[in-house]
Amino acid sequence: ETGVTQTPRHLVMGMTNKKSLKCEQHLGHNAMYWYKQSAKKPLELMFVYSLEERVENNSVPSRFSPECPNSSHLFLHLHTLQPEDSALYLCASSPSATRGEQYFGPGTRLTVT
Amino acid sequence: GESVGLHLPTLSVQEGDNSIINCAYSNSASDYFIWYKQESGKGPQFIIDIRSNMDKRQGQRVTVLLNKTVKHLSLQIAATQPGDSAVYFCAENYEGSGNTGKLIFGQGTTLQVKP
Numbered sequence: 001e002t003g004v005t006q007t008p009r010h011l012v013m014g015m016t017n018k019k020s021l022k023c024e025q026h027l028g029h030n031a032m033y034w035y036k037q038s039a040k041k042p043l044e045l046m047f048v049y050s051l052e053e054r055v056e057n058n059s060v061p062s063r064f065s066p067e068c069p070n071s072s073h074l075f076l077h078l079h080t081l082q083p084e085d086s087a088l089y090l091c092a093s094s095p096s097a098t099r100g101e102q103y104f105g106p107g108t109r110l111t112v113t
Numbered sequence: 114g115e116s117v118g119l120h121l122p123t124l125s126v127q128e129g130d131n132s133i134i135n136c137a138y139s140n141s142a143s144d145y146f147i148w149y150k151q152e153s154g155k156g157p158q159f160i161i162d163i164r165s166n167m168d169k170r171q172g173q174r175v176t177v178l179l180n181k182t183v184k185h186l187s188l189q190i191a192a193t194q195p196g197d198s199a200v201y202f203c204a205e206n207y208e209g210s211g212n213t214g215k216l217i218f219g220q221g222t223t224l225q226v227k228p
Binding site: 004006040041042043045048056090092099101102103104105106107 | 158220
């Protein structure tokens with residue numbers, strides 16, 4: 001498979017559940033990103049990883065916990081979420097964390113009940 | 114703070130016509146810009162980019178124009194087709210991002226193509 005893939009594509013979870021989102025990039029890139037996309041709002045950058053090191057945490061609540069075991073994989077661990085966390089979560093990668101276009105996955109549509 | 118915005122939330126055009134989607138940015142230090150297309154149920158798709166040392170860049174059926182004097186960016190789509198219906202985002206990268214390629218996104222313009 002090519003490009004950036006994300007699983008699952010859809011997720012419904014209760015506020016007490018723990019779940020994880022997975023992202024994999026097949027582009028040989030060194031940087032990976034998590035974004036949140038809510039209706040009527042611009043994309044919000046959550047986390048940036050460069051060569052498996054977190055280089056940016058954009059004031060994201062601790063109920064979101066990222067993990068980057070290698071430059072091809074990125075996870076977003078979720079626990080005790082709130083209904084307002086329901087959104088489309090997008091993963092992206094780029095050749096470098098300093099410059100260049102970012103390529104996005106299809107996203108995970110998350111609904112918190 | 115800095116922001117990237119688009120002038121119109123929705124643009125409706127006739128199939129075959131040319132489309133122009135506009136974007137204004139506020140940070141004169143921005144030196145890299147990207148246009149993305151997002152179709153329903155999909156992630157944003159890279160269309161074209163431009164650096165601040167250029168005024169114009171052309172791709173297949175698309176042209177991006179950059180006017181640094183008025184901090185304005187536009188995306189022109191020639192001979193618009195039904196498959197062009199989507200939300201279009203502009204994004205900017207600026208020196209204040211430090212060592213991360215932090216892109217600032219606008220809210221998006223929905224392009225509707227009428228048959």
